Structure formats: C-alpha cells, structure tokens
Amino acid sequence: MFYREAGQFKASYQADQQIFPIRQDKIAVWALVLFFAAVVPVIADQYWLKAILIPVLIFSLAALGLNILTGYAGQLSLGSAAFMAVGAFGAYNFMLRIDGMPFLVAIVLGGLCAAAVGVLFGLPSLRIKGFYLAVATLAAQFFIVWALVKFPWFSNYSSSGVISTQEINILGFAFDGPTSKYMLTLAVVVILALAAKNMVRSSTGRAWMAVRDMDVAAEVIGIRPMRTKLIAFAVSSFYCGVAGALYAYTYLGTVEPEGFNLDLSFKILFMIIIGGTGSIMGSFLGAAFIVLLPILLDNFVPSLLGDLVSASFVSNFQLIVFGAMIIFFLIVEPHGLARLWQIGKEKLRLWPFPH
Amino acid sequence: MIVNELAVGAQGQSPAGGRPIGEVILDLQNISLSFGGVKALTDISFNVRKGEIRSIIGPNGAGKSSMLNVINGVYHPQQGSVIFHGEKRRDMDPHKAAAQGIARTFQNIALFKGMSVLDNIMTGRILKMKTNLLQHALFWGAAQREEIEHRKKVEEVIDFLEIQSIRKTPVGRLPYGLQKRVELGRALAAEPSMLLLDEPMAGMNVEEKQDMSRFILDVNDQFGTTIVLIEHDMGVVMDISDRVVVLDYGKKIGDGTPEEVMANPDVIAAYLGTSH
Amino acid sequence: MHFFLEVLIGGLLSGVLYALVALGFVLIFKASGVFNFAQGAMVFFAALTFVGFQEVLPGWTGLEEGGSAVFWLAFALALISMIVLGVLTEKIVLRPLVNQPHITLFMATIGLSYLIEGIAQGVWGANVRGLDLGIEDVPVEWLMESSNILVSKFDVVAAGIAGVLVASLALLFQYTKIGRALRAVADDHQAALSIGIPLRHIWVIVWGVAGFVALIAGMIWGARNGVQFALTYTALKALPVLILGGFTSVPGAIVGGLIIGASEKLAEVYIGPFVGGGIESWFPYVLALVFLLVRPEGLFGEKHIDRV
The missing domain is CATH 3.40.50.300 (P-loop containing nucleotide triphosphate hydrolases)
Structure with missing residues (x-):
C-alpha cells in the first residue's frame, strides 16, 4: 500500500478538520499508540521502562508545555523547570495534607498551582517582549527554587527540601512497578497531548499563533494580546506542572527543589529547538532525542575510544555535542526534527514515482 | 460651485x-x-x-x-x-x-506568517467565536460545531476572493499579490x-x-x-x-x-x- | 549607620564588576544585535585558559613558575584565545544566522555557552583552581582607622581596574572613529555597510574587546572565588543589570551595575534575615522586573514606538 491521499475526498468540513486527515496517518498513529500501550510493556525490560521510556514521556509533556508558550504563543521562557517544581511539590502537598486525595486529582491540582504561578510570572509579558521577557522568566526560575528550599513547609520539614513521594493508588490498584507506572504516565501524556492538539487547532491556538507572528495585527482583529499570552502561560505551566508531578511520582520517587534548576529548563528548551517549535510531534521527538543522546554517548564514546578518555571527558563531550546540536539545528533546520519528518512524508507521498 | x-x-x-x-x-x-x-x-x-x-x-x-x-x-x-x-x-x-x-489591512503585509491561508482568515472570525479553552481542549460538541459553522463563512470569503486553490498553503510561501488578497480576506471574514x-x-x-x-x-x-x-x-x-x-x-x-x-x-x- | 555604609560600599564595589560583565553584553548587542548569553561562558573560558597557561607554561618554556613573565605571557595567550574564539563564533554561529529573529540568535548563544563550557573543561579539566593576582584581601587600613569602616583592599583594587576599563570603553565608544563606526553599525547594518564601514572588521573588533572584558572579569572573579564552573553564572548576575540599564546603553550598564550591586547586598543584609536569607539569587531579577513594569525601555534606553 503506497502512502497516498488520492481518492480520499472530504465531503464535509468536519472530515477536513480532523487531526490526521490522511487515512494512512491515522492508521499509523493508532498503531503507534497501540504499540506503546500494549506491546512495549510486554517486551521492554525494567531498565528501558525506568530509565528511558518514562523520562521520555515526561519530558515530552514538559516540552509540550514549553512549546505551547514558546512555539505557539511566541513567548520564550527559561523557567520551565521551576513550573515543573511547582507541580511536583503542589501534588505532593495535596497528597500529604488531604486524606484520601485521589492521585489523579492531586496531579491536576499540582498542575493548576503551576498554572497560577505561571500566570503571575507571565504578567510582565504585558509590557515586555523577546529576551527581556526571557530574562524575566529567570526571576521565576530562581525565586521558585529558592522559595521551595527556604520554606520547609513545602517539603514537610525534610532536610534541604527533599521529598519522597507517596505511593500511587488509583481505585485500589497500586502503581508500584515500572510497568504500571509507565502505563499511567503514557495515559496521562497521551490524553494531554490530544488536548494540546485540539487547543492549537481551534481558535485558542490561532490566537496564540497570531500574537506570536504579528501582535499589532492580532490586536486589530480583536484578539486581546494580554489575555491570549496569559492563557498561554497558564496552559503551558499547567502542562509543565503535571510533567513535574509525574517526574516526582512515576520517574524519580525522590526529588529536591535544586533538581529543578536552570540546567533542566535549558534542556527542555533544547528539546523544542531540536524537536521543532510549534509542533506537538516535535515535542516528543525532541524529548526522545535529548534523553537518548547522553545515554548513547555514555555507552558508545568509551567503547569507541577505549581507555583514552576519562569519565569527565565524556560529560564535557556531552556539553559540546548539546551546544553544537542546538547551533546546528538553529542554522540548518530551525523547525527541527518535526520539519525533517514532514519533508520525509512529502517525499514518501511521491514515492516510488517521483515524476 | x-x-x-x-x-x-x-x-x-x-x-x-x-x-x-x-x-x-x-x-x-x-x-x-x-x-x-x-x-x-x-x-x-x-x-x-x-x-x-x-x-x-x-x-x-x-x-x-x-x-x-x-x-x-x-x-x-x-x-x-x-x-x-x-x-x-x-x-x-x-x-x-x-x-x-472596524477591520483593516496594513501597508506592509501583516499576515501571520507561520499559519496557512485558511487559519489566517479564520482568525478574522475570532471575535464571533464563543467557545472557551476547555471546550477547545476537548474539541467536541459546541467547539466542533462552532468551528464548522465559521469555516463555512470563511469558505465564502475564500470563494469571493477566488483563492480556493491556496487555502492550505502557508502564507509565507505566497507571492506578494496573493498575500495582499489574503489579508483582505482576513479583514472581510470579520464581516x-x-x-x-x-x-x-x-x-x-x-x-x-x-x-x-x-x-x-x-x-x-x-x-x-x-x-x-x-x-x-x-x-x-x-x-x-x-x-x-x-x-x-x-x-x-x-x-x-x-x-x-x-x-x-x-x-x-x-x-x-x-x-x- | 556605619554598618550600612560598609554594606553599601561593598555592594557598589561588586556592582562595578557587574557593570564590567554587562558592558561585554552591551558591546556585542550594539554591534551585532545579539544578546550574547554565552558571555558568562566566555568569562569562565577566559579565566580557565589564563590559569591553564600559567600552569603549563613553566614546563614548556622553562620560565620561572609564578613569575611575571609567565603571568604576562599567559595573559597574552589567553587574550589571543579569546579573540580566536570571538572570530570563530562570528564566522560559524552568527554569520549563518544573520537576519534571523533576535530570539533565535539568543537561543543560539545558549547553545554556544554549552559548547564553550564543554571545550574549556575538555581542554583544561574541570577541577577548581586558585588564581593569585597578588592583591591581598584585607581591609583598607586608613579607612578602618579614620572611620572604622571595613572595606576589602581587593575589592577596591578590583573595582578600580574594572572602573578604569569601563570608563575607557565608554570613551572609546563615544569619541573614536571605531566607536562612531560601532554606533553606526548598531543603528543600521545596511546603512553602515553602504557608507563603507567594514562590518566584518567591526564584528571582529567587538568580539575581541568583549573577550578582553571577559578575561579581566574572569581574572578578578577567579582570584576572589577560585576559577570554577560557577564563573559562568556571572552572566546571570549581569542580566538584571542589563534590564535595568537597557541593552544598548553604556552608561545604563554602569549605573545599573552599581544599583544592582548595592541593592542586592543591602537587601541580603536587611531583608534576608526575615525570609531565611539567600535572596541574592533572585532579588536583582525581581527588582529589575518591577522596574521593567514601570519603565519597559530601561533607565537609559530609548522609548520604542511600534511602527505599523
């Protein structure tokens, strides 16, 4: 079966507005989701689930959050990790302080806390743009991490703010192994990714992109830039917050505020640059790339160069590769892996008869 | 006189x-x-x-x-x-x-460069759209109906300006004259x-x-x-x-x-x- | 009262250093429109290269360890490295990104800072090193005797060096031919090109000067706190200064540096105890942010009008 859309006619606007208007795409995506939901848990070993698949999913969600703000609404943020921290500590406190708090409600509430904080730190976008705003988001990054360390209430008076997450129990089923945690993470991420796609293809998303591309023109059409930006901050921070809660609960189990540092924020930024700004799929590709790259480097560089290199060299090599990749992508393919994927698909539509 | x-x-x-x-x-x-x-x-x-x-x-x-x-x-x-x-x-x-x-066009084209012709003109309807963020996230019922209803209006504008063939093209790829036309379309979509x-x-x-x-x-x-x-x-x-x-x-x-x-x-x- | 003065003077002195780093940003921003986040990495790279050469030079040349010949040779080599780094950055990173949005260039310099940090540590190793400039960190005697105010001699000398540098750069910018060319370039690349200003040369000079500024800042900071990765955070100190002073203003960088330096120390001493301390990490940012809401164009920036 060739990859063709010939013969697939849209008889209604509804059919034309689907997420995947091309039948083959729809089949492929369903197959992919099914593969990750039904096949992967069976074939993947513990290491793969715990060290690769779960973090890739969680970072995809965080990257999705940043992508909504930066890729769609055009507001650069350097504080994504701090919003993750708000989500993680928020969910932790809801679980801790309210008896019988259901886990899923707690992570949503954690996300809402992050959204509220995000709106607060998004307020300067009323007056300032571009890297002025980017620098302003650094205020969020430093202030939030500082506050979580300095006010021990947030971490239930543990030393240096370290929290160990409670057990996850949904309707009597305990999510304690890597497989069940993976399934839970996958479910949350897929649902939120779908919601994100829905938002960006409706008027909310068009308002974001309009403000990104030309804010004066957007205002003249009747879009309120301030409201639009704040909604983007809220939704973006909500996604980061939920990602942070999952990061604590299904990935690490034990987190501290300092773990959500500027470096992590940059990593999430790198994910969307490499994956593709303004693309839902790009968030997934970028997260996979950034999580997998260090693992590949750790495993292959020493085996290629043998004893010549020390462990510290490998970590510096990682910095160099990250830095170089960012510059490379910004210069050569500013729309990232997602764009490469699209080009590949366009080629495939013609294959095997390119003329 | x-x-x-x-x-x-x-x-x-x-x-x-x-x-x-x-x-x-x-x-x-x-x-x-x-x-x-x-x-x-x-x-x-x-x-x-x-x-x-x-x-x-x-x-x-x-x-x-x-x-x-x-x-x-x-x-x-x-x-x-x-x-x-x-x-x-x-x-x-x-x-x-x-x-x-009041709708307008600009001297230096002020289209939304990263969006398709269709999406650009759809933005013109934004003031007339009533569904909220949560409905958009679900894209079900009212949100979907509203989207379709406004799409019909936008298609009328597209027909009027005779730009049917480029509706899914990103505006950045269009020649200057067509961009001007799309910008007019965006203004018209607001009726x-x-x-x-x-x-x-x-x-x-x-x-x-x-x-x-x-x-x-x-x-x-x-x-x-x-x-x-x-x-x-x-x-x-x-x-x-x-x-x-x-x-x-x-x-x-x-x-x-x-x-x-x-x-x-x-x-x-x-x-x-x-x-x- | 005299405790207040002590804190204030200490803050102002470190503020001069912030101004110095901020000036590196301003120079590059004016000449090439790039908000160079890698400035902090450059400070780290410069200091590490200087110390690294100081370590290896005696072995290579047989010069006396710790002597002034080694010092100046290492200084010269580090400066050359910075210029090479600047030229390469201009050629490899910035030239292909000409005419891209500011924000793309900004993200590229974040990538650049990773690259520079990786290279610096890859070449010289990651361990913390000491750096001795031969200035003692003791209180200035006459000040202590006359008014009982404790101010470190090191801080005074460092601020003096930085102050001279800041002043001479400001003068250079205002009065020399190169300065005029720079300002022309900052205003409008195309126009500057069309009247025969060699853009490439200007960029090389600017990156060279920025490298020099980074080297001085790195040496002073390295001598105070050791040459280590934390030097890259000097950039983070300079950012609020830039917001306060405006990205394009030399006097803004100076005044902004002094305000941030003084206010963060005062805040730490007078507000810090009520909230558990450690507020230096974010106070300058919040201060700058509040300021921005009142005056978005910065202290000395020009009011921006959106033309449509």
Whole structure:
C-alpha cells in the first residue's frame, strides 16, 4: 500500500478538520499508540521502562508545555523547570495534607498551582517582549527554587527540601512497578497531548499563533494580546506542572527543589529547538532525542575510544555535542526534527514515482 | 460651485452609482498626533459617511497611515476626538474598534506568517467565536460545531476572493499579490461595517490592481461596507472613490469629490512639488 | 549607620564588576544585535585558559613558575584565545544566522555557552583552581582607622581596574572613529555597510574587546572565588543589570551595575534575615522586573514606538 491521499475526498468540513486527515496517518498513529500501550510493556525490560521510556514521556509533556508558550504563543521562557517544581511539590502537598486525595486529582491540582504561578510570572509579558521577557522568566526560575528550599513547609520539614513521594493508588490498584507506572504516565501524556492538539487547532491556538507572528495585527482583529499570552502561560505551566508531578511520582520517587534548576529548563528548551517549535510531534521527538543522546554517548564514546578518555571527558563531550546540536539545528533546520519528518512524508507521498 | 456641478455632470455617472450613501458614521475632529516632538498629524478633521468609499491620499510621509492608526486605535492622538456611531471619545482602542466592526489591512503585509491561508482568515472570525479553552481542549460538541459553522463563512470569503486553490498553503510561501488578497480576506471574514485599507495595491501589476479594485467595489456594493482607502495610484483612487481627503506634511490640504480635489491648487502644488 | 555604609560600599564595589560583565553584553548587542548569553561562558573560558597557561607554561618554556613573565605571557595567550574564539563564533554561529529573529540568535548563544563550557573543561579539566593576582584581601587600613569602616583592599583594587576599563570603553565608544563606526553599525547594518564601514572588521573588533572584558572579569572573579564552573553564572548576575540599564546603553550598564550591586547586598543584609536569607539569587531579577513594569525601555534606553 503506497502512502497516498488520492481518492480520499472530504465531503464535509468536519472530515477536513480532523487531526490526521490522511487515512494512512491515522492508521499509523493508532498503531503507534497501540504499540506503546500494549506491546512495549510486554517486551521492554525494567531498565528501558525506568530509565528511558518514562523520562521520555515526561519530558515530552514538559516540552509540550514549553512549546505551547514558546512555539505557539511566541513567548520564550527559561523557567520551565521551576513550573515543573511547582507541580511536583503542589501534588505532593495535596497528597500529604488531604486524606484520601485521589492521585489523579492531586496531579491536576499540582498542575493548576503551576498554572497560577505561571500566570503571575507571565504578567510582565504585558509590557515586555523577546529576551527581556526571557530574562524575566529567570526571576521565576530562581525565586521558585529558592522559595521551595527556604520554606520547609513545602517539603514537610525534610532536610534541604527533599521529598519522597507517596505511593500511587488509583481505585485500589497500586502503581508500584515500572510497568504500571509507565502505563499511567503514557495515559496521562497521551490524553494531554490530544488536548494540546485540539487547543492549537481551534481558535485558542490561532490566537496564540497570531500574537506570536504579528501582535499589532492580532490586536486589530480583536484578539486581546494580554489575555491570549496569559492563557498561554497558564496552559503551558499547567502542562509543565503535571510533567513535574509525574517526574516526582512515576520517574524519580525522590526529588529536591535544586533538581529543578536552570540546567533542566535549558534542556527542555533544547528539546523544542531540536524537536521543532510549534509542533506537538516535535515535542516528543525532541524529548526522545535529548534523553537518548547522553545515554548513547555514555555507552558508545568509551567503547569507541577505549581507555583514552576519562569519565569527565565524556560529560564535557556531552556539553559540546548539546551546544553544537542546538547551533546546528538553529542554522540548518530551525523547525527541527518535526520539519525533517514532514519533508520525509512529502517525499514518501511521491514515492516510488517521483515524476 | 458651477465648476463642481459641471465636473459631476461631465462624468455622467458618479462612482457611487445607485448605492445608498448614508449619514456620517465616523467623524474625526481636530486630530493632532506627535511622536516625541515630531508632528505626524496636525489638527485634522474629516468625516466618513456610511457606505461610501473614502480615500486618503498624499505624498509619502504625509501621515496617511497614522490617520488609519488613529481611527482604529493603534495610535493615540494627543488632541482631538473620534466620534464613531455617535459615540465620542478621545481615542479608540484596537480591540474595541474591532468589536464595533472596524477591520483593516496594513501597508506592509501583516499576515501571520507561520499559519496557512485558511487559519489566517479564520482568525478574522475570532471575535464571533464563543467557545472557551476547555471546550477547545476537548474539541467536541459546541467547539466542533462552532468551528464548522465559521469555516463555512470563511469558505465564502475564500470563494469571493477566488483563492480556493491556496487555502492550505502557508502564507509565507505566497507571492506578494496573493498575500495582499489574503489579508483582505482576513479583514472581510470579520464581516466589518467599516474597512480600512492601507495601500492595498502597492507593488501590484495592472492586472492584480484591476482584480483588487474589483474586490473593493464588490465588497462595497454587495455588503454595503464603508471603505477608507489609502492608495498611491491616482487612476484607481479617482475611479473608485466617492470622496477624497488629501494630506501633506500632516495637514489636510484638500477634501471633496475626486474632481474637486483634482482641481484644488494646493493639491496640485503638493503633488508637483511647487512651493506654496 | 556605619554598618550600612560598609554594606553599601561593598555592594557598589561588586556592582562595578557587574557593570564590567554587562558592558561585554552591551558591546556585542550594539554591534551585532545579539544578546550574547554565552558571555558568562566566555568569562569562565577566559579565566580557565589564563590559569591553564600559567600552569603549563613553566614546563614548556622553562620560565620561572609564578613569575611575571609567565603571568604576562599567559595573559597574552589567553587574550589571543579569546579573540580566536570571538572570530570563530562570528564566522560559524552568527554569520549563518544573520537576519534571523533576535530570539533565535539568543537561543543560539545558549547553545554556544554549552559548547564553550564543554571545550574549556575538555581542554583544561574541570577541577577548581586558585588564581593569585597578588592583591591581598584585607581591609583598607586608613579607612578602618579614620572611620572604622571595613572595606576589602581587593575589592577596591578590583573595582578600580574594572572602573578604569569601563570608563575607557565608554570613551572609546563615544569619541573614536571605531566607536562612531560601532554606533553606526548598531543603528543600521545596511546603512553602515553602504557608507563603507567594514562590518566584518567591526564584528571582529567587538568580539575581541568583549573577550578582553571577559578575561579581566574572569581574572578578578577567579582570584576572589577560585576559577570554577560557577564563573559562568556571572552572566546571570549581569542580566538584571542589563534590564535595568537597557541593552544598548553604556552608561545604563554602569549605573545599573552599581544599583544592582548595592541593592542586592543591602537587601541580603536587611531583608534576608526575615525570609531565611539567600535572596541574592533572585532579588536583582525581581527588582529589575518591577522596574521593567514601570519603565519597559530601561533607565537609559530609548522609548520604542511600534511602527505599523
């Protein structure tokens, strides 16, 4: 079966507005989701689930959050990790302080806390743009991490703010192994990714992109830039917050505020640059790339160069590769892996008869 | 007076044809605008009647675009007042202007470069869309119905402007003339009662200009939309305008029918560069 | 009262250093429109290269360890490295990104800072090193005797060096031919090119000067706190200064640096105890942010009008 859309006619606007208007795409995506939901848990070993698949999913969600703000609404943020921290500590406190708090409600509430904080730190976008705003988001990054360390209430008076997450129990089923945690993470991420796609293809998303591309023109059409930006901050921070809660609960189990540092924020930024700004799929590709790259480097560089290199060299090599990749992508393919994927698909539509 | 009557008579039929031109809906009174000491507009007054095509002409830097920016609230004049639909205020704000039915295009195309033609024109409907963020996230029921309903309206605009074949193309890839057309489409999608067009034909060839003139006349004729137009091509302006206001160095030097304006010595001087 | 003065003077002195780093940003921003986040990495790279050469030079050349010959040779080599780094950055990173949005260039410099940090540590190793400039960190005697105010001699000398540098750069910018060319370039690349200003040369000079500024800042900071990765955070200190002073203003960088330096120390001493301390990390940012809401164009920046 060739990859063709010939013969697939849209008889209604509804059919034309689907997420995947091309039948083959729809089949492929369903197959992919099914593969990750039904096949992967069976074939993947513990290491793969715990060290690769779960973090890739969680970072995809965080990257999705940043992508909504930066890729769609055009507001650069350097504080994504701090919003993750708000989500993680928020969910932790809801679980801790309210008896019988259901886990899923707690992570949503954690996300809402992050959204509220995000709106607060998004307020300067009323007056300032571009890297002025980017620098302003650094205020969020430093202030939030500082506050979580300095006010021990947030971490239930543990030393240096370290929290160990409670057990996850949904309707009597305990999510304690890597497989069940993976399934839970996958479910949350897929649902939120779908919601994100829905938002960006409706008027909310068009308002974001309009403000990104030309804010004066957007205002003249009747879009309120301030409201639009704040909604983007809220939704973006909500996604980061939920990602942070999952990061604590299904990935690490034990987190501290300092773990959500500027470096992590940059990593999430790198994910969307490499994956593709303004693309839902790009968030997934970028997260996979950034999580997998260090693992590949750790495993292959020493085996290629043998004893010549020390462990510290490998970590510096990682910095160099990250830095170089960012510059490379910004210069050569500013729309990232997602764009490469699209080009590949366009080629495939013609294959095997390119003329 | 005699000259005027003669001029109108000589033309045979006025460009307004049989269209009903109504009462004054926009009245600008003694508008002055300056940027940090540089005067852009000085004490300008003129009005726009319902259903007419009103042109603003003048040499480069005369303050024409600034005038449009005052009308829909992008710039805020230091003096004067804007009366729109009987409501008098010091200045407009862009959102309110849009909500009251003023749409516009820009001199340098202000499309949303990263979006498709369809999405660009859909943004024009944004004020008419009522569903909220949560409904959008679910994309079910009301949100989906609303999307389809507005898509139908947008497709009408696309048909009207004859751009069916490019509806899914990112606007950045389109040639200049088509981009101008899409920008007009975005403004039309809002179903405005007043349309401000800032040099809609700049940089176009004769054929494209003819198309654009036709669209403007059709909009005015079919929907009764009031049009305020800035244009450099005198042939087009004199052909399609009902009344023309002439600016030079931020001051009004002429106002009236195309024939009156053409006969105005100040206007002639400004255009031929004679000192006065 | 005299405790207040002590804190204030200490803050102002470190503020001069912030101004110095901020000036590196301003120079590059004016000349090439790039908000160079890698400035902090450059400070780290410069200091590490200087110390690294100081370590290896005696072995290579047989010069006396710790002598002034080694010092100046290492200084010269580090400066050359910075210029090479600047030229390469201009050629490899910035030239292909000409005409891209500011924000893209900004993200590229974040990538660049990773690259520079990786290279610096890859070449010289990651361990913390000491750096001795031969200035003692003791209180200035006459000040202590006359008014009992404790001010470190090191801080005074460092601020003096930085102050001279800041002043001479400001003068260079204002009065020399190169300065005029720079300002022309900052205003409008195309126009500057069309009247025959060699853009490439200007960029090389600017990156060279920025490298020099980074080297001085790195040496002073390295001597105070050791040459270590934390030097890259000097950039983070300079950012609020830039917001306060405006990205394009030399006097803004100076005044902004002094305000941030003084206020963060005062805040730490007078507000810090009530909230558990450590507020230096974010206080300058919040201060700058509040300031921005009142005056978005910065202290000395020009009001920006959106032309449509």
